[in-house]
Amino acid sequence: MDFAAIAANTADAVGTGSSQHSSARRGNFRGHFTAALNRTFSQYRTLLRRALGLLVLLGFGALAGCQTTPVHGLTPEQIAALKSEGFTQTDEGWEFGLSDTVLFDTDKFVVRDPARETVTRIGHTLVKVGLDAVRVYGYTDSVGSDTYNEQLSARRADAVAGVLAEAGVKRAGIQTIGAGKRNPVADNSTPAGRAQNRRVAIVISTR
Secondary structure (H helix, E strand, O other): OOHHHHHHHHHHHHHHHHHHHHHHHHHHHHHHHHHHHHHHHHHHHHHHHHHHHHHHHHHHHHHHHHHHOOEOOEOHHHHHHHHHOOOEEOOOOEEEEEEHHHHOOOOOOOOOHHHHHHHHHHHHHHHHOOOOOEEEEEEOOOOOOHHHHHHHHHHHHHHHHHHHHHOOOOHHHEEEEEEEOOOOOOOOOOHHHHHHHOEEEEEEOOO
């Protein structure tokens, strides 16, 4: 019997078995490693998608905020509507002024029909764009007593406020101020200047 050959064959068999076992272990390791790696990448992709989705939502939210952020409390749509009606921006807010010669007869406080149409149209515009906080100022020239001028200016402001309310503006949101001869816009020493000072102003402001 060739013991050397038997030993060699046995060694070869053992070596082959060990090699096969080692290969199996390496295969199992690679399989587990690959599976773990795939899970990690899958989790990473999920987190990345969520993060990107959040960024997109934040971006749209910021953009929407930029588009609707009010300017001095008013939206771009509201400002455009006021401009279309002839309002101009002043220190008090957005103002529309009407001469008393257009609004009223001398020493009267009933709004004349042509002016009523103008005030009514303005009221409809304010309602349409959701502006319901309004101040109406009545002014006079410097002729006459302070008491008389303040009473007349207050009544005229109330008359204009009444027309706005008829147009749909909430009366509770309209503040009237009889300013009398205060805050003149022209020289009271001339007829032309006094005519400019006799006026009613509709003011829109969030202050």
